[in-house]
Amino acid sequence: MLDKVTKQKLVVIGNGMAGIRTVEALLERAPDLYDITVFGSEPYGNYNRILLSPVLAGEKTVDDIMLNTVDWYEDNNITLRKGETISMIDRRTCEVVTDAGDRVPYDRLLIATGSNPIMLPLPGKELPGVIGFRDIYDVDRMIKASTNYRNAVVIGGGLLGLEAANGLMKRGMNVTVVHLLDTLMERQLDPVAGGLLRKSLEERGMVFKMPAQTQAILGEDRVTGVRFGDGTELAADLVVMAVGIRPNFELAKKAGLYCERGIVVSDTMQTYDGRIYAVGECVQHRRQTYGLVAPLFDQAKVCANHLAMKGFATYDGSVTSTKLKVTGIDLFSAGDFAPGPDKEEIVLQDANRGVYKRIILKDKKIVGAVLYGDTIDGPWYFQHLRDGTDVSHMRERLVFGAANLGDGGVNGQNSVAAMSDETEICGCNGVCKGAIVKAISEKKLFTLDDVRAHTKASSSCGSCTGLVEQVLAFTLGGDYSAAPKVKPLCKCTDHSHDDVRRVIVEQQLKTIPAVMRFMEWKTLNGCHSCRPALNYYLLATWPGEYRDDQQSRFINERVHANIQKDGTYSVVPRMWGGVTTPSELRAIADVAEKFNIPTVKVTGGQRIDLLGVKKEDLPAVWADLNDAGMVSGHAYAKGLRTVKTCVGSEWCRFGTQDSTGLGVKLEKFMWGSWTPAKVKLGVSGCPRNCAEATCKDVGVVCVDSGYEIHFAGAAGLHIKGTEFLTKVETEDETLEVIVALTQLYREEGWYLERMYKWCDRVGLEQIRKRVVDDIANRKALFARFAHSQQFAQTDPWAERASRGVDRNEFAPLAELELA
């Protein structure tokens, strides 16, 4: 207690990012010097404001973004007075006064009040439904609006506006972004990069009205629309103003501290009153105000030094760089990129890859950089920019980035290897490569979370996560992969099948290049293992939306026939449930003769196989089979193959149910569906099991009282009897359970993982719970399967035989007489 009395009192106004960063830095330097009290208007601990955008977009929760919980304040003997606003600073008595009238004395005072969103002085701006984008309260209101209303207008096409618009769109609203100028993010981007950004946001469904000036906000009890300078109007249930921020210095100004556009501070972050410090967005330092965390964290360090009475550090301003936090869009900008007579620029534009890079040079030095689509070298350019490196010797290859100047590798690891130790990796927290490498090797760190905890790298906006992971991989070398970890999908990535599937859904990734880019694939176009897997995952996740990528399909699925050892193909027409007719058999015989097909064989799945068909004959063979009413048997597919049946109650003296009819029904419902690996079904009319149903992926054994459903059998490389799933009473229920089971497998199975392996991995009980016990879930699975079948059930043979799909595939490009 005595101790406490003798300690100096530090009062902090503003429980935000800059204020608390200062306190943290102070505790590191002088843990016992002050008795600290923090006032914050917001009713929370300190959270990462930057990540409000992903919270709005539904990618993170409020809990995820907490930086210092209430416990942290207690553990460090800090009095946190959350939910309390300071309304006055009494410099005469050295006290602050809360809005409730409480007076609290200070020896030193730190003002870190941040800034407020600018609300345009438009008629109607006070209407409910008109908000800024600054804190958790705003995000809550936006999320609430998105569940009750449809149309949102975001005023302002800068960083904040676009992140708000993206989040609202992800929440299902129709979003229009209104921007005064004709380039988005004009402070960070040049018109070309702005145009690329606009295009990709438009592709995601965002609408832009620009250039346009908002004139009035319409509505009586709540906003209903917006009117523009040209007289047009737009319906809106929510208007978000994101036109800029205004440093929050009213309190300081009232206390007589000198303010211009912010609270004016010295190089030691002191205001004109030496006992009062200020940091953060509320500050003006050497005529500059800042709106990004990196410079604020620099200020925090300097301020903490001075408060700790180790007053040797001074702050001389920061150069900033920006990344847009819209998932799936890579954008980086730094420095000054306005064209000028004394400046040179190097531009690389690759429309195919959606890449644009512009590096601006002045006096042999980089003064600005705008990168779009490929931002891996952003930190590297930024480093040279800040260091003022003479880059004339590498001018030629500069635009290709660090990797190209190093050892020419295409993947990120090399570019990380080529970075100097001083290269900044995490811009928010100012952590350079050397510091991360040092922490990894000295503290024996193995995971991203360790690195975050020890260095703070990648713990603020998260944009540098990929780079930090690469530094980890590069530093640990072999050890990194040896660390306990799930198996990667293939050598092109460190991510597992499950990660990839999850991220595809979460980030709404809809093309193979988008997945590879977002998940930082290590190879340019993947390989024969990952491309078919990604193609399947996208197809299964976005039925009807994803365009099947033929070049990522194994040849059998590309030409809808099975390749044989001599490069010819085999063709298997579908015979529903293994039942055929004389006219079908005749057509098969005719085709075999007409095209000189050398071998005709009965398969294990009760079909007829025509082997040895030349590739160029395939379309004609199919045309003839189509004419006889037959379609592709998908004998080549990672998909539903065959349903094998016995003759059942129709003919067999032991038959209990119509096993043939049920098999046909199942096959007609399920044909054409793609699955992680092949799926074969069997239906037997009694437990004598002539259709061998109990070694199939899914098997039905009919009994007097109904249908036993079995699954997860195999009779290939491994032999395994099925597991009993459940017994049902009707054909319809049988269909529903089997379809739901298959859909669950489609959604969770790893590519090329047979159903029995999937069952081993996730567990029989887990599966039973979701497709048998939880009836609502079963119905939902069934509905999703049925939905995707709308798009899957077109006969690929007919498309190619008579509708000319992929015609090129089957004919040679040229025939040369002489060679």
Place this chain on the structure above:
Amino acid sequence: MTSWIEIGALDDIPRLGSRVVRTPSGNIAVFRTESDEVFALDDRCPHKGGPLSQGIVHNKRVTCPLHNFVIELANGQAVAPDEGCTHTHPAKVENGVVWLSVRQAAAVS
């Protein structure tokens, strides 16, 4: 001496795909990469003669459809640990037209 023969339009070969050119001495597979480079190789895998033209193309490589040998398009070499080499032929693109120069196997060996 190289004599170039026009064999068709670049657009007739799918990106990350391949088409076949028939010659009396066997098929030649013409590949197109993502960045529109073209490469021509005998359509025979060094392993067991699989048709490389039917494989999955990735970066500047193709995976044989029969047993997954990976072949470098530029020099026909199998990627380690596999071994073997497929005969290559000069190919180029000019103004969207693909040209091939067929090297006689006899002339090489």
